[in-house]
Amino acid sequence: MKKSSFVWYPNTQMKEWDSFGEIKSAKGVWLTDSKGKKMIDAVASMWCNVWGHSNPELVKAIINQSKKLQHSSMFNLTNEPAESLGESLVKISPGMHRVFYSDNGSSAMEIAIKIALQYWKNIGEKNKTKIATVENGYHGDTFGAMSVGYVPEFFGKFRKQLFSTVQFSVPNKYRIPKGFTFLDYQNYCLDKIEKRFSKNNDIAAFIMESGAQVAGGVIIYPKDFQKKISQLCKKYHVLFVLDEIATGFGRLGSMIQYEEQKSIPDIVAYGKMLTGGYLTMAATLTSKKVYDSFLGDFNDWKHLFHGHTYTGNPIAAAIANQNIKMYQRNKLIKKIQKTSKVFEEFYQEISEIGVVGDIRHKGMLMGIELVTNKDRKTPIHPKKSINKIFFEEGRKQGIYLRTLGNIVMLVPPLAISENELELLLNRTIQTIKATIPKII
Numbered sequence: 123m124k125k126s127s128f129v130w131y132p133n134t135q136m137k138e139w140d141s142f143g144e145i146k147s148a149k150g151v152w153l154t155d156s157k158g159k160k161m162i163d164a165v166a167s168m169w170c171n172v173w174g175h176s177n178p179e180l181v182k183a184i185i186n187q188s189k190k191l192q193h194s195s196m197f198n199l200t201n202e203p204a205e206s207l208g209e210s211l212v213k214i215s216p217g218m219h220r221v222f223y224s225d226n227g228s229s230a231m232e233i234a235i236k237i238a239l240q241y242w243k244n245i246g247e248k249n250k251t252k253i254a255t256v257e258n259g260y261h262g263d264t265f266g267a268m269s270v271g272y273v274p275e276f277f278g279k280f281r282k283q284l285f286s287t288v289q290f291s292v293p294n295k296y297r298i299p300k301g302f303t304f305l306d307y308q309n310y311c312l313d314k315i316e317k318r319f320s321k322n323n324d325i326a327a328f329i330m331e332s333g334a335q336v337a338g339g340v341i342i343y344p345k346d347f348q349k350k351i352s353q354l355c356k357k358y359h360v361l362f363v364l365d366e367i368a369t370g371f372g373r374l375g376s377m378i379q380y381e382e383q384k385s386i387p388d389i390v391a392y393g394k395m396l397t398g399g400y401l402t403m404a405a406t407l408t409s410k411k412v413y414d415s416f417l418g419d420f421n422d423w424k425h426l427f428h429g430h431t432y433t434g435n436p437i438a439a440a441i442a443n444q445n446i447k448m449y450q451r452n453k454l455i456k457k458i459q460k461t462s463k464v465f466e467e468f469y470q471e472i473s474e475i476g477v478v479g480d481i482r483h484k485g486m487l488m489g490i491e492l493v494t495n496k497d498r499k500t501p502i503h504p505k506k507s508i509n510k511i512f513f514e515e516g517r518k519q520g521i522y523l524r525t526l527g528n529i530v531m532l533v534p535p536l537a538i539s540e541n542e543l544e545l546l547l548n549r550t551i552q553t554i555k556a557t558i559p560k561i562i
């Protein structure tokens with residue numbers, strides 16, 4: 123019997139769904155629904171789960187902190203978990219000096235945009251008002267975040283209301299424009315940035331995801347691409363703003379992705395995995411140079427006008443503290459680097475499937491691009507939502523999958539074991555094969 127629901131679900135054509143599978147419990151990488159069906163959480167519950175579900179240490183951190191202080195404001199007050207988390211975040215983030223808390227990634231990016239724009243006002247540079255971005259970047263669903271991360275399919279309806287940005291291309295090895303080698307195209311993209319930076323001194327900040335674009339199609343940047351952009355930003359006095367919400371904290375195989383990319387930003391945002399996927403919290407960190415520009419006499423009005431009700435929530439901060447300790451104690455980054463090799467063992471088998479055009483993988487992230495014609499690289503585009511087709515077939519196979527357009531996303535909990543990952547990849551292959559008659 124159809125169960126009535128009063129809830130409107132995210133990114134969902136509600137008419138397509140009669141009801142939604144209810145998750146009753148979860149342990150480790152396994153979700154169990156109300157019918158007793160067990161599924162591997164292939165998307166880490168929206169890319170945020172680190173240790174698996176019901177981790178006793180993280181649950182204990184929530185309980186202990188809840189008994190002491192569940193929430194108090196950060197307006198004129200502070201709390202110990204938020205203070206100690208601030209210290210740990212600064213310690214693990216080279217070049218960073220201060221942390222501003224919020225409760226989701228979109229807000230963390232809104233804050234990054236406001237800080238970047240106000241920085242130039244604070245130091246008396248009136249012309250630095252434009253933001254540079256990259257095609258298919260994704261930074262969240264609020265208006266500022268949509269403006270700097272324009273993905274046409276997601277945000278086209280609001281185009282007129284979004285603020286304009288100066289947009290550059292990111293080289294995607296699978297779709298290089300005609301007449302270019304991959305290296306030529308990278309240099310072409312960098313050259314475009316440099317030409318624009320040198321033409322007019324009006325760019326306040328360059329904003330990009332760190333290491334790879336995730337929601338925009340799993341585009342992993344070629345070596346040194348991000349580093350060279352950071353160098354251009356330094357050369358032309360543009361603030362370099364990185365979004366590590368989806369790609370930091372181990373997702374791409376290093377704790378702080380910008381360290382691996384040798385590109386220290388002026389501002390960086392963390393979210394998703396910050397609390398291990400247990401509570402909602404995000405953070406925007408800035409360098410000393412940026413932070414100091416906000417200092418002055420009260421009547422200079424240089425302070426940052428931004429604040430959320432749950433800013434620096436003590437329970438979220440306590441769990442983030444515990445989470446970071448566990449990364450260090452369990453040497454999680456090393457473990458990810460080892461487990462991630464399991465993906466490579468499956469490249470061949472996945473690429474032989476008739477609809478698989480490209481596989482893009484780094485760390486604990488894999489995107490499998492589906493096409494109707496391998497030579498022409500035509501994206502599959504069935505009449506029904508691909509996401510629903512894959513969700514239903516995945517459930518039968520015992521995996522919780524969410525696709526992004528024509529890309530099957532594998533974004534498992536970071537501490538997944540090698541055996542579990544093998545199982546997930548085998549089941550993903552079965553799922554793709556079973557969907558072929560429905561998607562082409």
Ligand SMILES: Cc1ncc(COP(=O)(O)O)c(C=O)c1O
Pocket residue numbers: 226227228229231260261262263331336337365366367368369393394
């Ligand atoms: C790179 C990136 N930035 C920002 C966000 C927005 O985070 P949230 O969904 O917590 O608002 C996301 C979400 O997927 C993301 O992938």
